[in-house]
Amino acid sequence: MQQTAENNVEQQMFAGMETTLPLLPPVQLDSFEGPLDILLQLIRKQKMDIFDIPMATITSQYLAIIDSNKELNVDMAGEYLVMASTLMQLKSRMLLPRQEVDEEGNEIDPRDALVAQLIAYEHYRMLAEELDEFPRIQRDVFKRSVFPESEHIERPLPEADLEGLLAAFGQVLKRMKSEVLHRVVLETMTVREQIQFVTEALQQGSKQFHELLHGQQSREALVTTFLAILELWRQHIIQVIQTQNNACITLILSVSNQTDIGAKPNA
Amino acid sequence: MLSKNIEALILASDEPLSFDKLRTLLERVEPVESSDVRAALSSLEEYYADRGIQLKQVGGGWQFRTAPACANIVKQLWQTRPPRLSRSMLETLAIIAYQQPTTRAEIEALRGIKVSSSIIGGLLERRWIKVLGRKDVPGRPHLYGTNKKFLEDFGLKSLQDLPDSSQLMEANIEQQEKLNLPEPTESTEHNEHEPEA
Amino acid sequence: MLSKNIEALILASDEPLSFDKLRTLLERVEPVESSDVRAALSSLEEYYADRGIQLKQVGGGWQFRTAPACANIVKQLWQTRPPRLSRSMLETLAIIAYQQPTTRAEIEALRGIKVSSSIIGGLLERRWIKVLGRKDVPGRPHLYGTNKKFLEDFGLKSLQDLPDSSQLMEANIEQQEKLNLPEPTESTEHNEHEPEA
Numbered sequence: 264m265q266q267t268a269e270n271n272v273e274q275q276m277f278a279g280m281e282t283t284l285p286l287l288p289p290v291q292l293d294s295f296e297g298p299l300d301i302l303l304q305l306i307r308k309q310k311m312d313i314f315d316i317p318m319a320t321i322t323s324q325y326l327a328i329i330d331s332n333k334e335l336n337v338d339m340a341g342e343y344l345v346m347a348s349t350l351m352q353l354k355s356r357m358l359l360p361r362q363e364v365d366e367e368g369n370e371i372d373p374r375d376a377l378v379a380q381l382i383a384y385e386h387y388r389m390l391a392e393e394l395d396e397f398p399r400i401q402r403d404v405f406k407r408s409v410f411p412e413s414e415h416i417e418r419p420l421p422e423a424d425l426e427g428l429l430a431a432f433g434q435v436l437k438r439m440k441s442e443v444l445h446r447v448v449l450e451t452m453t454v455r456e457q458i459q460f461v462t463e464a465l466q467q468g469s470k471q472f473h474e475l476l477h478g479q480q481s482r483e484a485l486v487t488t489f490l491a492i493l494e495l496w497r498q499h500i501i502q503v504i505q506t507q508n509n510a511c512i513t514l515i516l517s518v519s520n521q522t523d524i525g526a527k528p529n530a
Numbered sequence: 531m532l533s534k535n536i537e538a539l540i541l542a543s544d545e546p547l548s549f550d551k552l553r554t555l556l557e558r559v560e561p562v563e564s565s566d567v568r569a570a571l572s573s574l575e576e577y578y579a580d581r582g583i584q585l586k587q588v589g590g591g592w593q594f595r596t597a598p599a600c601a602n603i604v605k606q607l608w609q610t611r612p613p614r615l616s617r618s619m620l621e622t623l624a625i626i627a628y629q630q631p632t633t634r635a636e637i638e639a640l641r642g643i644k645v646s647s648s649i650i651g652g653l654l655e656r657r658w659i660k661v662l663g664r665k666d667v668p669g670r671p672h673l674y675g676t677n678k679k680f681l682e683d684f685g686l687k688s689l690q691d692l693p694d695s696s697q698l699m700e701a702n703i704e705q706q707e708k709l710n711l712p713e714p715t716e717s718t719e720h721n722e723h724e725p726e727a
Numbered sequence: 728m729l730s731k732n733i734e735a736l737i738l739a740s741d742e743p744l745s746f747d748k749l750r751t752l753l754e755r756v757e758p759v760e761s762s763d764v765r766a767a768l769s770s771l772e773e774y775y776a777d778r779g780i781q782l783k784q785v786g787g788g789w790q791f792r793t794a795p796a797c798a799n800i801v802k803q804l805w806q807t808r809p810p811r812l813s814r815s816m817l818e819t820l821a822i823i824a825y826q827q828p829t830t831r832a833e834i835e836a837l838r839g840i841k842v843s844s845s846i847i848g849g850l851l852e853r854r855w856i857k858v859l860g861r862k863d864v865p866g867r868p869h870l871y872g873t874n875k876k877f878l879e880d881f882g883l884k885s886l887q888d889l890p891d892s893s894q895l896m897e898a899n900i901e902q903q904e905k906l907n908l909p910e911p912t913e914s915t916e917h918n919e920h921e922p923e924a
Binding site: 531533534535536537538539541542543544545547551555556558559581582583594595596597599600602603604606607608609610 | 728730731732733734735736738739740741752753755756778779780791792793794796797799800801803804805807811813839840841
């Protein structure tokens with residue numbers, strides 16, 4: 264049905280997936296837009312009949328995916344778990360003889376509601392994809408943004424708009440949220456200078472990696488300092504020590520001019 | 531002179547220029563028939579159809595825009611690229627476009643997953659959606675709908691330009707009947723009328 | 728395709744596109760001879776000579792402008808609707824207001840995009856910003872700050888009246904939701920003060 268960027272994930276996910284209990288590699292739930300999305304992908308990829316979903320198979324496949332994502336954040340997990348219990352309930356109801364009937368006496372398939380929900384969601388999912396294909400302003404098409412007309416025309420000046428101003432600044436702030444929030448210093452910085460900075464700092468004793476980067480004012484400074492550290496490490500002038508995964512990284516000067524060149528930094 | 535004036539007005543306007551506005555402005559200089567304006571517009575539209583700049587009808591007005599074929603080169607004018615829209619944002623936007631006016635709970639029911647504030651906030655910030663009011667149910671949740679800017683930015687003449695959703699509507703009504711969604715009584719009425727601009 | 732690309736680039740650019748800039752941009756997509764660009768430009772210029780929009784060489788670059796013959800009617804357009812502040816103008820003004828004194832390079836660093844002379848020029852013309860002096864760094868760039876007129880027009884008693892930036896960041900989504908209540912584009916607050924003519 265849909266050929267999206269998730270193909271890789273899907274391939275991993277569906278590799279070796281049989282109607283028996285599947286062996287699944289870990290699948291990131293972030294690649295799905297929720298429980299309905301998971302179900303739809305399972306159904307469509309395996310060419311199941313959406314109006315006659317094999318509840319036992321789909322339930323065990325769904326549970327396997329949820330299981331491999333146990334450390335989900337709690338908020339997200341809620342909806343996934345609700346769907347899991349819905350599926351299990353449907354699965355068991357499918358085993359019972361049908362009893363519920365509508366006004367005309369026809370049996371009601373317990374899966375109907377779920378199917379309707381899946382179909383509705385699938386429509387929106389397709390519409391969303393179509394929407395994304397429309398020629399979008401600033402991505403595919405562009406318009407004029409300044410209006411300098413012939414000099415014969417005097418143009419009234421634009422009016423003030425405080426809300427617009429605040430919103431605009433909010434936007435700028437948000438865009439640079441990941442960057443340094445105070446002044447951006449536009450000075451050029453060389454790796455050579457930062458090598459000197461790092462060496463001098465380390466001459467007073469070992470330093471944590473983050474300590475060295477801490478005082479850096481701009482993204483450029485951070486990057487340059489980082490490059491300097493890499494360069495020093497490459498030349499075995501410093502050693503980089505990390506005792507375990509995710510632990511602090513300690514930098515020390517190599518014992519100068521000694522024969523420890525063979526000593527492998529173990530980060 | 532008529533089509534010259536039309537060209538100039540559309541170029542000089544900082545938002546899509548509606549037909550009525552265009553006609554009113556043209557009238558100030560000399561009397562003009564609506565049919566003539568219409569004819570001039572469509573011949574201009576055709577005239578620009580295969581150029582680097584095109585005359586397009588978007589969000590209820592006319593605007594000059596660069597041709598989609600030139601997108602790659604025009605993008606280079608700026609260092610930054612517009613961020614890609616996430617699937618969750620697109621899905622939420624699609625639901626709002628077709629179901630408006632609609633609440634966050636209704637969107638969540640359709641998507642089967644929570645709609646985070648940052649998604650709604652992002653859509654509001656881009657001015658693609660707006661709050662139309664509040665729904666008269668407990669909690670008085672916001673009712674969302676699309677804005678003119680949504681049509682402009684996606685190059686749509688009007689909401690009718692969206693891909694046909696009749697199938698979708700049917701499926702959805704059925705679904706609402708069967709699932710007993712949070713606010714089933716009010717929400718069904720939104721499906722009966724066509725979304726308006 | 729060459730002249731299509733040229734048209735599109737000139738329409739979308741924030742400032743007059745110089746020949747060199749134009750050529751550099753075109754080159755990124757495919758190799759092109761200066762003489763071809765020159766030829767394309769002059770045939771475009773001729774092509775538009777008698778239309779409502781014209782291709783003009785101004786201030787060392789190329790730009791589309793409305794034809795002088797249409798000046799009257801374009802004037803009418805602008806009388807009925809004062810131009811809206813462009814996003815780039817608002818962002819630039821906001822940065823100057825919060826970061827003053829600041830230079831153009833600093834504004835560009837924050838916006839991640841070039842700030843055209845026409846934006847700074849427009850703000851100076853509106854007397855919302857002024858040159859405070861020069862920064863003592865190589866190139867001695869201008870330092871910009873806001874003017875009293877900025878406070879007047881935006882209905883602020885003093886610069887302290889601007890929400891502080893941390894507040895703005897947090898409030899962003901909430902504020903957006905509020906700002907977008909019923910009529911998002913029509914702001915009610917800034918109509919309370921009389922905008923100066």
